[in-house]
Amino acid sequence: MSILSEKTEADMTPLQRARIIGLLSQMRVNSRDPKNQVIKNVINNLQSLSLQAYREQIVNELEAFKGIRKILEENEEDILNEYLFKQITAKKYMGEISTRELVEWAEITGAMLAAKGLKTNQIRKFLDEVRRIYIEAAKNPPKFRHDDIVLLKVQLAYARGRNTQVELLMQVLDPCIDRVREKGAEGFEDFKRLAKMVEAIIAYHKFYGGVDL
DSSP: OOSSOHHHHHTSOHHHHHHHHHHHHHHHHTTTSOHHHHHHHHHHHHTTTTOGGGHHHHHHHHHTOOOSHHHHHHHHIIIIIIIIHHHHHTOSSGGGOOHHHHHHHHHHHHHHHHHHTOBGGGGHHHHHHHHHHHHHHHHOGGGOBHHHHHTHHHHHHHHHHHOGGGHHHHHHHHHHHHTSOSBHHHHHHHHHHHHHHHHHHHHHHHHTTOBOO
16 A cells, blocks of 8 residues: 555655655544544645645545555655665764754654654653753853763663664664764754754654654
8 A cells, every 4th residue: 555646656755755644644643533533634734734736645545544554664664764864874963954954854753753653751761861961061062071962872772672663763863863073062063953853853743643641
């Protein structure tokens, strides 16, 4: 099962495809709601997400919707490995990432995580540590400590060991952590971009129906 016809998918950007996956995943999240109401809610979001041109196809998919797992399997490799990961690893430092790129990457990641069923309580310790590091580093950016950033990988690995839904987040953020310079104000600027990306991922995860427990 594809998201849309092969011809239609060929015309879509990775972001548009991730948006559709995020919207379709709401069928599972809102499984107690009448199907007609779910479809109505999704349709209301199409224009704001630049998906109005695919309205008919998306509604057809929703009408016949069986589950999100197969859709993820067929699209995850292409959207993540062939686009998102290559875009991130092409950057030398987080400070090189534009705001537009950061928001796009965060939306793709958030939509896919929502579709996978990630709950924010599964990464609560990681999120708390990002906030703690940011608050401390902001007091004196030139004294920024890179060691704390590297340890964020440990938090992600621990969360991944407990919940497989965290793996996608770990795959996205590990190379981002590697692109934070080691010390000083430049390192802090890189970390600020990382922290903003984490914040944006969580915001989009929630937007696409991700559960916050």
